Amino acid sequence: MINAIPLEYYLGLASIIFLIGTVGVLVRRNAIIVFMSIELMLNSVNLTFVGFSTYLGDTAGQVFVFFVMAVAAAEAAIGLAIVLALFRNKQTIYVDEVNVLKW
């Protein structure tokens, strides 16, 4: 029963979610949804970590996930604060409308 689900299933699932997140970052204009796509990417990495951790019989991977969560929380705070400040400045949160700096 224990080895009913092979590790590659988890890795494959994680890579699919990672790529969905990547697509989200590339195609969405809304900064908040871009941010959520990044969260998707981080979560898929967490899944990879936990998968490896369990199959290796090593705790370190799960400890790492704990830290990734802390980092994600911190990034959420900063990222949303930036979006807020941006909205106050330019009345927009569309990433492609923010292009004063170029060339």
Next chain:
Amino acid sequence: MSLTLLLFLILGVLSIASAIVTISSRNPVVSAMALVLHFFMLSGLYLTLQAQFVAVMQILVYAGAIMVLVVFVIMLLNLGDEKKLSEKWNIRRIVAILFAFVLAIQFISIYITNLPDAAFIPESAAFNGTVQAIGTDLFTNYLVQFEAIAVLLLAAIVGALLLAKRKIT
């Protein structure tokens, strides 16, 4: 097909589906809700991997804290009617999806052709996922990093306060 595999498939499909909804929904609130669902699915997947502590943290931190913040900001910005939110297709999007497709082929071919060495879950895994195991590890082997994460969160708090302040004092 065993029961665990069925559970994995259901959770896996639902997590992919909710992820797709997250990135494709026009309305940010719908995206956020789909993302919360996604986090729950992942939490279930962690349980199938016998990682109880991480599964609980997933709900508490992501669904409980981060997503609340996201929804709060979405409401705060009050982005208005849905027509404005529609996004047009452009070359970048097509290229981006093409690239993602290529990347997907790369990843999948890697995972299909190279099966991992670890074929089964060792007996110790059940203990490794407990609060006790992780706690011991955290406060012995990774003590320095645990302290460091305090600086990270402090930086995030000070930084977020600074950026979100309205006026210059």
Next chain:
Amino acid sequence: MPLELQLSLPLILILILSIKIVMVDAKFGNNKTLGFVTALAGFIVVFISAAFTLTISPEAIASLNAEELYSKGTITYGGFAAYFDMLFCVAAILTILAALPYFQKENSEHNAFYSMMVFAVAGMMLIAHSANLLSLFIGIEIMSISFYVLAGYFRTKEKSIEAALKYFLLGAFATGFLLYGIALIYGATGSLSLPEILTKIAADDFSNTYLTLGIALMLIGLCFKVAAFPFHQWAPDVYTGAPTVVTAFMSTAGKAAALIAFIIVARALFVIDIGQAAEIPDFQTNAIMIIAIISAATMLIGNITALVQKNIKRMLAYSSVAHAGYLLMGIVANSPQGWEGIIFYATAYLFMQIGAFIVLSVLERKTDKNLDLDDYSGISKSHPFLAAIMAIFMFSLAGIPPFAGFFGKFLLFTAAIDAGFTWLTIIAVISSMISVYFYIGLIVYMYFRKSNTYPLEADMGSAKVTLIISTACVVILGIFPSLIINLINNFF
């Protein structure tokens, strides 16, 4: 004091400082200089403690048993880590000295700035000390988060907040790849500890494809942090949009931190001594070739694009991209010689680039004014001191002897040639020839053009100290490079 406590003194002190500075900010937020004084004194103390750990003999450090330490071998002590602690503190001291008059001029609040500087330095120090992928990741994140905030420090100004947004989105995106790479390396070797990973790679005990993919993804994450092609595009925009003093700090200390991360990772993943391993693994030759190509492309793109810039800040931002290319040559060389080259050049680069940006910040008005080449016409008449030292920084950046920049390039180029990368050196020399054009271009404007009708004002205040120290170091390191080289010689 136990040896470990002595060795971890810089880390402990920066931790205390980071709490202290927040408390000062919270309690005495209205006092404009208290935060400055606290940060300055704190950085000096950390600098001294780091200098002290550098004097502890490497043998004593090597004799420590990792299992008995509190850090359990996740932290490197002494040696290059202590050197980089000092370097980051110097960069921070130089920056905040210049920041005081700058923020007074811009009518901005101060105190949160010093807190963020302390956090950033704490993150960088953790990077330099890390012997473990987890420490490395957390260090990089602390640094990055502080930089996101610092880039958007002028939150009411459009350009500053745009820089913060771009930096944040792209930085977090790159973090995703870095993290995925770490996960795969962990999966392939079953360890997060870098020395253990090295042993496993040398013993051929790893899962090849996962490790290869992991290294590829991690490479991407690190290349983003050093701003190397094609992951460099954030850098010109962020460096232009961020407050000038922040840019001075980010583009020097930040780059040095990213490079030490690169060195730490390269030392664990790439085998130098062929005797140790049966043969050099494929992923190593491939990865080094990729870094070589990235390095060549980075310096060409950075220098060529800098040619057409009319804004000096943006020109220096592109030149900073180009310098990432030169610095990566040390990684390509994959030898102690190459890493020493990186450390020397990072040191030299720190002084010349901070100096150049601080000159800009002194002459800048209202964030965006007085930054174009035309504004600098004939300032050698009105500001002979600023023009003269700016010329020194430009010559040094262009790699003209006898300034420090020349020796950095010299060490890196010889290291690359020794490693058999003659073609890379040829490209490097060509691109530094190109770069001379725009560095000298600025000097032409300053010295060989008629003055503008509107004279620039400069009130330097404490920035003068920064400028004098930077100039002195650029000159001294050019004439007596052995001062540093002898110090860094035994790090690897």
Next chain:
Amino acid sequence: MHELIKFVPAFPLLGFLVLSFFGRNIKKEAIIGTIGSAAVGASFIISFLIFLSFAANPPDSPHIVSLFTWISAGDFSINISYQADQLSILFSMIITGVGFLIHVYSIGYMHGDRSFYRFFAYLNLFIFMMLNLVLASNFLLTFLGWEGVGLCSYLLIGFWYDKKFPGVRITWTGDAGNKAFIVNRIGDFGFLIGMFLIFTTFNSLEYTDIAGIAAANTSAFENTTIITIITLLLFLGCTGKSAQIPLAVWLPDAMAGPTPVSALIHAATMVTAGIFLIARNASLFALSSTTMSVIAVIGASTAIIAATIAIVQNDIKKVLAYSTVSQLGFMFVALGVGAFTAGIFHVMTHAFFKGLLFLGAGSVIHGMHEEQDIKNMGGLKKYMPVTYKTFLVAMLAISGIPLFSGFFSKDEILWYAFSNGSFLLWIVLAVAAFFTAFYMFRLLKLTFHGEERFNTKRIHPHESPKTMTVPLIVLAVLSAFGGFLGIPYVLGFGLFEHTNLMELWLEPIFMDANIILNHTAGHDIHLSEYVMMLISVAIALLAIKAANSMYSDNLEKSKKIIRKFKSGYSLLWNRYFLDEFYFKTIVDPILSLSRSFLWQFFDMKIIDGIVNGSAQLTGSLAKYLRRIQSGVAQNYAVIMVAGIILIISWMVF
């Protein structure tokens, strides 16, 4: 005595520091000038003392005086160390000697300039850098000097940056300095890469080490690809600094600087750095016959092309600039055929007479109130007698009139071009020598003889002050008699063993190279050498005659000659018939070729086009590249993903 060598560069450095820190506060020009000149004079005295001790007791191997360790990393270390031997002392004496005279001259020439002290500070810095270049015991220190002199040249060319200057695609003096600097970058590229390759091949950058290894393993290195590549790259560096084809374009524009600068940097010292570098590494260059041939061919083509261009120039300084390029070509031919001593000898005599010519030109320009066009001069002989006489000496020297210094050195080069090289090489150089004499006497005629073609009411030419004329006289003496240091053996008629003191002096330096090249030190007397000597004298006289007749009275007359010849009154000019025939068939075509092709097309279009074109190419490339920086964060992310795909494909698949 040789330990004193470390003080040779110290004095100019001291002078530079004093002048740049306190110069602003010194109000009296005389004091500034004295400080600047004394610093260089002191260096000359020390060099001379070392020279005397060497002359009394010639060293077999170079003395190396080490100051401190510059860099040491791992197993290699590089010192700040100076090498005292016959070659470096000779160059050091030329630099400080001629440099001292030019410093003194500048006191008069720069009188009243708004940044008088800055000029002397730069000049002192230049001398310091130049001394580092020639005295260095390793490539790195030479490179420091190499870059340093380039920098000073750049600063000094652009000294009067807001003055208009009609150069090739250049309107401002400041731009001329820029052009020189950028063209020299291409040369420095060769130098740097060559230096790195030397380091990896020989594992050292010390001249003595490299020469020792090269001489000890001649058979292993001779004509190997790596040696050829290294020497060709170094030669590329030399073409930049010494203004040879294809990097010759910057020198004529460098004339935008003050005239003492042209004399010191762009005639006597800096431009000979390329010659020095090759001579310093003679045994390395001797190992590659390919490189030697390339050097000879480039030198010869530069000599002839620059000489023909010089005959149509009307700016007095540009004539001299092209003449310098041409004379440098002669020196490179000498090096290319293995006649190192002859090349160095010509460096010395050239420093005397070309320095003199430039200073004379400066005196003329000074007296004519900044007029440089020779069409607007004429008849200055009576206004400036000292300048005229000294100028004439220099002309006779450069034209190769016997007993003047240029005769000995140039003749030696011609002879070696024939005996070690080929007849064709000799022909080319002989023709170049003809043009040299021709354009020089054209210059003399148009400047000093004939009627005044300027407004005598507005311009009152006057002789220059003593500080300017004394250096002229000293240099004139040297130009006249300096050649006796290197009398060819054949002119001793076998009676004396050592007529050529130069050869004797430099023999230890080039011993290894001569062994590699199989050049025996023994002397024979060939009849052909006398014949050649006579021919070259005849050529010079013929050219002077031609120039004299063509520009006999003033510019109008020469035009008239041609006009009348065209309209059929040729017989009336019968006594000029031969000359006219000669002009019509040879000189005129060459004149027009020179005007329309060599100068207008080759120099201005092709060479300049390549230099400017590559700059434009990178410029337009930059315009496209910056478009990638679209400003939209997600476009950057897309490019990142493209990079990621490529990296993963490479690494994994």
